[in-house]
Amino acid sequence: MSDDDTHDTGRSGRPGDAPAGPGDASGGQLGDGTRAVRAGLPEPVKYEPTLPGPVFAAHFHLPGDPTGPYTYGRDENPTWTHLERAIGELEAPGQSGVETLVFASGMAAVSAVLLSQLRSGDAVVLPDDGYQALPLLHEQLRAYGIEVRTAPTAGDAQLSVLAGAKLLWLETPSNPGLDVCDLRRMVAAAHEAGALVAVDNTLATPLGQRPLQLGADFSVASDTKGMTGHGDILLGHVSCRDPRRAAEVRRWRKIVGAIPGPMEAWLAHRSLATLQLRIDRQCATALALAEALAKHPTVTGLRYPGLPGDPSHEVAARQMRRFGSVVSFVLPDRARADRFLDALRLVDDATSFGGVRSTAERRGRWGGDAVPEGFVRFSVGAEDPEDLIADVLQALDKAGAAAG
Ligand SMILES: Cc1ncc(COP(=O)(O)O)c(C=O)c1O
Structure with a gap:
C-alpha cells in the first residue's frame, strides 16, 4: 500500500491522524491496526477488564432530577457509549465535535438520518442503484410529502438533479454495482447549493473511506457487514459532524426506539479490534x-x-x-x-x-x-x-x- 494522501495506514501524520483515545500515548501517529484494537477503551481501572462487559439494564438508579448520562435503557447505555466512542475514533480521528450513534440495524441508521432531517415539501436526492431496500424508503418519503429524485452513482449523475434539494444521499461504492462517485466534488456542489450530504459507507468501512473527512455531514453504515465482520449480528451507526443534527438523529432514535441490544453492541466492539x-x-x-x-x-x-x-x-x-x-x-x-x-x-x-x-x-x-x-x-x-x-x-x- 502506498503512502500517498489516501492509501496510508493512518500513520502518515495527515491532519486527520490523532490520538485513538485514552490508550494513545503516541502523540497521534497511530496506524489503523493500533487504532482499531484500542478504539473506545476506557481509562484502565485496577481489577476491571480492558473492555467492560455488556451492561444489561432497562433502567438505572436515578434518585432526584432525571439527568444523564444514564437514565433509561432506550436513551443511553454504557456499552453503547464505549462502542460509539470507538466508531467515532475510526470515522473521524482527530476531528472534534463528531458524534456517533449506534442503531439496531443499518436500515434503522439510514432511516434515522432521512426521517429526522426531511420535512414535507423538502426534496431529497438518492442513488437509483443503491441498496435494494432504499426504494421502500422512497415510497415512505413520498407518502410524507417529500420529493424523491434519483440518479445513478456513476459519473456523479446525482448532481444533475440536485438543485433545490435539502439532502444528497450517496452510496459509494454502490451495492451491488460497485460504482463510485467523487465525494469531494459531490460535497462541494451540494454545500454550494445549500444541501446536506449523507454517505452510506457500509461497503468501505471507515478504514476504507472517511466521508466526514471528505466533507460529508453524515457517515452512515450497516455495521452488520464488514465493521463487525462475523455475520452474526445486525447493527448500524450514524456519525455526524454537527451537534444540532446529531441531536435530531438522537431524538429520532429515542422516539422510534431502534436501539441495539447491549450484547450486540459489546460483540461489535469486540469485533472492531480485528477490523484492520x-x-x-x-x-x-x-x-x-x-x-x-x-x-x-x-x-x-x-x-x-x-x-x-x-x-x-x-x-x-x-x-x-x-x-x-x-x-x-x-x-x-x-x-x-x-x-x-x-x-x-x-x-x-x-x-x-x-x-x-x-x-x-x-x-x-x-x-x-x-x-x-x-x-x-x-x-x-x-x-x-x-x-x-x-x-x-x-x-x-x-x-x-x-x-x-
Ligand atoms: C449499502 C447498505 N446500506 C444499508 C444496508 C442495510 O443494513 P441492515 O441490513 O443492517 O439493516 C445494507 C444491507 O445490506 C447495505 O448493503
Missing part, C-alpha cells in the same frame, strides 16, 4: 480474485474498484484507503450462475457481505436490483487466497462443463 486485520486480508484477496476472474473467458462485467482499469478505479484511488471486500461479475445466464454457486465448496450461497466467511449470491434472485440474471455479488472472506481462488476457478469450470 480482517479488512486488509479481505481487500488483498478481493483484488487477487478480481485479477483471476479477469482472465476467465466466461466472466464479463467484472467490477472491483481496486482493479486498475475498473471504471471506478481512478476516483476510488483518490478517496479510498482500501477498496473493500466485494467483487461483482456476470456469468452468461441464470442457470450458469446457479450452477457456479452450487459448485463452490468454500463459499456459502448467502446474502450480505463483509464477513470472514466468503459468501456469494445471484443478486437477481431478489428482484430489487437492475442487474442481469447471471450477475453474481461475491463477498471475499478471510480464507487463504489460494484456496478461495482455486475453489472459484473449479466452480466456474464445473458450471461451464455442465453447459457443454
Whole structure:
C-alpha cells in the first residue's frame, strides 16, 4: 500500500491522524491496526477488564432530577457509549465535535438520518442503484410529502438533479454495482447549493473511506457487514459532524426506539479490534480474485474498484484507503450462475457481505436490483487466497462443463 494522501495506514501524520483515545500515548501517529484494537477503551481501572462487559439494564438508579448520562435503557447505555466512542475514533480521528450513534440495524441508521432531517415539501436526492431496500424508503418519503429524485452513482449523475434539494444521499461504492462517485466534488456542489450530504459507507468501512473527512455531514453504515465482520449480528451507526443534527438523529432514535441490544453492541466492539486485520486480508484477496476472474473467458462485467482499469478505479484511488471486500461479475445466464454457486465448496450461497466467511449470491434472485440474471455479488472472506481462488476457478469450470 502506498503512502500517498489516501492509501496510508493512518500513520502518515495527515491532519486527520490523532490520538485513538485514552490508550494513545503516541502523540497521534497511530496506524489503523493500533487504532482499531484500542478504539473506545476506557481509562484502565485496577481489577476491571480492558473492555467492560455488556451492561444489561432497562433502567438505572436515578434518585432526584432525571439527568444523564444514564437514565433509561432506550436513551443511553454504557456499552453503547464505549462502542460509539470507538466508531467515532475510526470515522473521524482527530476531528472534534463528531458524534456517533449506534442503531439496531443499518436500515434503522439510514432511516434515522432521512426521517429526522426531511420535512414535507423538502426534496431529497438518492442513488437509483443503491441498496435494494432504499426504494421502500422512497415510497415512505413520498407518502410524507417529500420529493424523491434519483440518479445513478456513476459519473456523479446525482448532481444533475440536485438543485433545490435539502439532502444528497450517496452510496459509494454502490451495492451491488460497485460504482463510485467523487465525494469531494459531490460535497462541494451540494454545500454550494445549500444541501446536506449523507454517505452510506457500509461497503468501505471507515478504514476504507472517511466521508466526514471528505466533507460529508453524515457517515452512515450497516455495521452488520464488514465493521463487525462475523455475520452474526445486525447493527448500524450514524456519525455526524454537527451537534444540532446529531441531536435530531438522537431524538429520532429515542422516539422510534431502534436501539441495539447491549450484547450486540459489546460483540461489535469486540469485533472492531480485528477490523484492520480482517479488512486488509479481505481487500488483498478481493483484488487477487478480481485479477483471476479477469482472465476467465466466461466472466464479463467484472467490477472491483481496486482493479486498475475498473471504471471506478481512478476516483476510488483518490478517496479510498482500501477498496473493500466485494467483487461483482456476470456469468452468461441464470442457470450458469446457479450452477457456479452450487459448485463452490468454500463459499456459502448467502446474502450480505463483509464477513470472514466468503459468501456469494445471484443478486437477481431478489428482484430489487437492475442487474442481469447471471450477475453474481461475491463477498471475499478471510480464507487463504489460494484456496478461495482455486475453489472459484473449479466452480466456474464445473458450471461451464455442465453447459457443454
Ligand atoms: C449499502 C447498505 N446500506 C444499508 C444496508 C442495510 O443494513 P441492515 O441490513 O443492517 O439493516 C445494507 C444491507 O445490506 C447495505 O448493503
